[in-house]
Amino acid sequence: MSLSDLSSADLAALHGELTTAYDTLVGKGLKLDLTRGKPAPAQLDLSNELLSLPGEGEFKAADGTDVRNYGGGQGLPEIREIFAELLNVPVAQLVAGDNASLSIMHDTLVYSLLKGTVDSERPWVQDEITFLCPVPGYDRHFALCEQYGIAMETVELGSDGPDLETVKRRVAEDPSVRGIWIVPTYANPNGAVYTEEVTRELVSMPAAAPDFRIFWDNAYAVHHLTDHENPAVDVLGLATEAGNPNRVFVFASTSKITFAGAGVSFFASSPANVTWYLKHLGKRTIGPDKLNHLRHARYLGSADGVRALMRKHRAIIEPKFEQVETILEERLGSYQVATWTRPEGGYFISLDVPDGCATRVVALAKQAGIAMTGAGAAFPYGRDPRDRNIRIAPTFPSPDDVAAAIEGLCTCVLLAAVEQRTSA
Numbered sequence: 001m002s003l004s005d006l007s008s009a010d011l012a013a014l015h016g017e018l019t020t021a022y023d024t025l026v027g028k029g030l031k032l033d034l035t036r037g038k039p040a041p042a043q044l045d046l047s048n049e050l051l052s053l054p055g056e057g058e059f060k061a062a063d064g065t066d067v068r069n070y071g072g073g074q075g076l077p078e079i080r081e082i083f084a085e086l087l088n089v090p091v092a093q094l095v096a097g098d099n100a101s102l103s104i105m106h107d108t109l110v111y112s113l114l115k116g117t118v119d120s121e122r123p124w125v126q127d128e129i130t131f132l133c134p135v136p137g138y139d140r141h142f143a144l145c146e147q148y149g150i151a152m153e154t155v156e157l158g159s160d161g162p163d164l165e166t167v168k169r170r171v172a173e174d175p176s177v178r179g180i181w182i183v184p185t186y187a188n189p190n191g192a193v194y195t196e197e198v199t200r201e202l203v204s205m206p207a208a209a210p211d212f213r214i215f216w217d218n219a220y221a222v223h224h225l226t227d228h229e230n231p232a233v234d235v236l237g238l239a240t241e242a243g244n245p246n247r248v249f250v251f252a253s254t255s256k257i258t259f260a261g262a263g264v265s266f267f268a269s270s271p272a273n274v275t276w277y278l279k280h281l282g283k284r285t286i287g288p289d290k291l292n293h294l295r296h297a298r299y300l301g302s303a304d305g306v307r308a309l310m311r312k313h314r315a316i317i318e319p320k321f322e323q324v325e326t327i328l329e330e331r332l333g334s335y336q337v338a339t340w341t342r343p344e345g346g347y348f349i350s351l352d353v354p355d356g357c358a359t360r361v362v363a364l365a366k367q368a369g370i371a372m373t374g375a376g377a378a379f380p381y382g383r384d385p386r387d388r389n390i391r392i393a394p395t396f397p398s399p400d401d402v403a404a405a406i407e408g409l410c411t412c413v414l415l416a417a418v419e420q421r422t423s424a
Contacts, residue, residue, distance in 0.1 A: 002336040003421060011422050018415040022364065025408050030369035032405040037188070037347035038396040039256055042316050046309060047258040053295035067290035073278050076293035079264055085303040086222055087252055088232040089268040095277065097288045101253035101265040102140055105215065108249055108267070109144055111280045112178075112213070118272045119211040119246055124178060131215075132170060132180040134162040136350055136378030136389050138188045141181040141217070145380070151176075152380035157190060161198035168205045175208040179215055185230055186220040189378055189391040190350040191343025199233045204242035216250045220346040222310045223256060225318050228344060229307075236268065245270040254296060256347065257306065257313075264296050317347075320394040320402045324349055327403065331410035337417040340392075349392040350378070357416040358387045364412035370405050 006014065059068050061076050074080070075096025084091040097104055113125040129150045133142060134157035145152050153170065155162045162180075171177050182202070184194040194202075202214060214235075221232050239248045246269070254263035267277060300306050325342060328351070332338045341350045353361055358375035365372050373391045376384040392409075394402045 001334060003417060004336070008422075011418060015415075015418045015422055018411065018418055021411050022368065022415050025368045025411055028369070030404065030408065032369060032397060032401050032408070033371040034393050034397065034402075034405050034409075035371050035373045036396070037256075037393040039260055039313075040316060040396050040398075043256075043313050043395070044259060046312050047299065050258060050262075050295050050299050053298050054291070059291070059294075061290070061294055065290070067294045070286045072287050072290050073282055073285070074274075075264075075288055076290050076297060078297040079293040079300075080266075082297060082300055082303055082306065083252065083264075083266055084268075086232065086306055087218060087250065087266065087268060088234045089236050089250060093236065093268050093271060093274050095267040095274060095281075096293055097265040097267065099253070099261060099263050099265060099289075099292075100255065101217070101219065101251045101267075104265050104267045105141075105217065105251055106144060107281065107284070108215075108251075108277065109148065109150075111277070112211075113148060115280060117211045117213065117246070118276045121211075124211075127178075128176045129178050130174065130176045132162075132167055132177060133380050134181065134187075134192075135380070136189050136384075136391070137181060138183060138217070139373075139377045139382075141215070142380045150179075153177075154380060155180075157187065157192055159190075159192050161192065161194045161202075164198065164201050168201070171212060172206045172208055177207075178209050178211060179213045181215050181217065183217050183219060184233065184235070185218055186223060186343055186346030188219070188346065189341075189348035191341045191346050191348070193230050193344065194233065196233050196238070199235055200238050200242070203235065203239040203244055203247055207244075207247075212247065214248045216248050218250060218252045220256075221252055222306060223313070223347065224310065224345045225314055225321055226344045230344065236270065240270070246273050249273065257309065258296060258299070262292065264293055317395045320397075320399060321349065323399060323402050324392060324394050324406050327406040327410060331407070332413060335414065335417070338413055347393060347395050349394065351390045351392055351413075352388045353390060353413050354417050354420060355386045355388050357413070357420055358384060358390050360416040360419070361390060361409070361412045364416060365409055368408050368412065370408045370412075372409070 079096050080094045084094045116123045131145050133152045135154045155166050250268035253265040339352045362372045362375045376382040
């Protein structure tokens with residue numbers, strides 16, 4: 001029965017039951033963590049073979065390069081060939097870097113600020129700069145903008161992309177709008193998958209700023225949770241076809257494919273943008289970790305090798321997502337106090353509780369020993385105007401800990417919702 005159908009007396013009785021349940025929960029002394037989307041130890045173990053590669057004396061790449069030495073700023077061709085297929089980009093337009101795509105995003109943003117892009121009249125830092133931020137979104141994207149004083153405007157994110165009318169209007173009317181953050185496949189945290197139709201609109205829409213950029217963070221391109229494995233859209237091809245070849249910066253990594261702290265990152269864009277990026281990168285480094293590129297190329301073997309590995313990842317984490325969805329439905333469904341996503345991939349479930357309750361839910365969970373990402377983290381400046389969104393990251397804990405954490409979280413959601421109704 002929905003909470004809205006309960007009488008005052010019934011609400012008071014339920015509040016008493018939930019308070020007792022919450023006190024019991026606190027008394028358990030739990031120490032559970034659902035804050036970050038990290039691979040579980042069992043997932044990391046899948047790639048332990050990397051630790052013995054490339055093998056003693058095997059330091060030559062396919063073209064004869066000694067990977068122990070300097071140079072090769074664009075990265076080894078063999079690792080680029082594997083991920084060019086998975087990301088649906090040309091090999092020649094893909095750069096392989098060190099372990100974190102976030103570092104490449106940071107550098108690309110800073111290069112644009114200090115030097116301007118290939119289409120800029122002057123460095124971005126000389127102007128007022130605004131980024132559009134589909135929400136709920138990735139907190140680290142927003143942190144980069146905040147770090148460098150870039151204004152952020154929110155745009156509602158649906159299941160297949162952002163509110164296009166708002167995006168198209170703002171990009172067309174305001175030359176300060178120089179960028180938009182996009183996670184196109186299984187978006188963090190709501191699992192949105194951008195369709196080809198939406199992508200075509202984004203790369204072809206008129207822009208007041210000739211150097212407007214789409215920061216296309218395809219972090220979860222191969223992180224499927226169902227048999228329907230959404231392929232990467234040919235965003236660079238669509239941009240070129242639309243007459244805006246330089247509009248898109250593509251980012252990705254193996255962070256949740258092999259080792260999160262020792263993977264390979266990627267940057268892809270137009271030939272002109274790749275030249276621009278490598279020119280500036282060459283001042284920062286004499287080359288990436290090619291030894292790591294080689295061990296990854298030999299371990300993964302091919303794009304199909306990556307796909308096979310990701311199905312092993314799915315076997316480990318899919319049951320955890322199913323656990324979360326089952327418990328949420330059993331505990332919250334009948335009360336109609338929350339909605340949540342059922343993603344086809346990625347690392348998160350996005351939970352919406354009653355407006356004005358998310359901060360209270362997270363605080364209650366923390367007191368009960370259940371660490372959640374802060375309420376509002378999926379919004380610029382950490383401010384959710386409706387105070388309702390909570391990000392659930394179920395991949396890292398054990399199945400038993402996932403179940404315990406979600407059971408406890410549901411108690412906190414119900415208690416916060418009843419508190420709100422009884423105090424109104």
